[in-house]
Amino acid sequence: TTHYLFIVVVAVNSTLLTINAGDYIFYTDWAWTSFVVFSISQSTMLVVGAIYYMLFTGVPGTATYYATIMTIYTWVAKGAWFALGYPYDFIVVPVWIPSAMLLDLTYWATRRNKHAAIIIGGTLVGLSLPIFNMINLLLVRDPLEMAFKYPRPTLPPYMTPIEPQVGKFYNSPVALGSGAGAVLSVPIAALGAKLNTW
Numbered sequence: 001t002t003h004y005l006f007i008v009v010v011a012v013n014s015t016l017l018t019i020n021a022g023d024y025i026f027y028t029d030w031a032w033t034s035f036v037v038f039s040i041s042q043s044t045m046l047v048v049g050a051i052y053y054m055l056f057t058g059v060p061g062t063a064t065y066y067a068t069i070m071t072i073y074t075w076v077a078k079g080a081w082f083a084l085g086y087p088y089d090f091i092v093v094p095v096w097i098p099s100a101m102l103l104d105l106t107y108w109a110t111r112r113n114k115h116a117a118i119i120i121g122g123t124l125v126g127l128s129l130p131i132f133n134m135i136n137l138l139l140v141r142d143p144l145e146m147a148f149k150y151p152r153p154t155l156p157p158y159m160t161p162i163e164p165q166v167g168k169f170y171n172s173p174v175a176l177g178s179g180a181g182a183v184l185s186v187p188i189a190a191l192g193a194k195l196n197t198w
Helices: 002-021 035-057 062-083 097-109 114-138 143-149 173-197
Strands: none
Touching: 002 035, 035 062, 035 097, 035 114, 035 173, 062 097, 097 114, 114 173
C-alpha cells in the first residue's frame, strides 16, 4: 500500500510542478514570447520527474505513464477554463508523451541502465520536446488575438500581454530551446537519480 501511495504522491506533485513550470506556454498569451523558457523548464521537469518515477518502479513505460497523467490533468484544466467561457484555444496543452516515450525506449534498449537513461534519454527529451511543442503552437488560432481579447483575470498589470518580439532577441527559438533543454536535462536528471539512491 505504501508503495502505490508513494507513486500517486510523486505523480500528483510532479504534475503540478511541471504544469506550473510551463505556465508560459500553458496560456496562449505568453506562448510565443516565452517559448525558450518553456523548453528549458518543461524538458528538465519532465526528465527529473520521469527518471525518478521510472527508477523507483524499474519498469520501462513508466515515463510515458507519467506524461499521460500530466496530459490528462492539463486537459481537465483546459476544460475548466472552457467552461468559464474562454475559447478552446485559450490554453495550449503541452506535448509530453512522445518525448517520454523516447525516454522509456532508451531505458528499455539499454537494458534498464539508469546512466544511459539519464544521458541519452535526457538528451532526446531536451531535443524533441521543443520541436513537438513548436508544431503544437503552430496549430493555435491567432495567439495575439486570443491574448488581447481574453486576458486572464489573475494577471497583474505588469504582466499585461504585449506584442511578441520573437525573432528580435534570438533567431530560432526551436534551436535555442532544444539546445538549452538538451544540455540542462542531463545534469538535472542525474541529480534526480542521485537523490533517488539516497
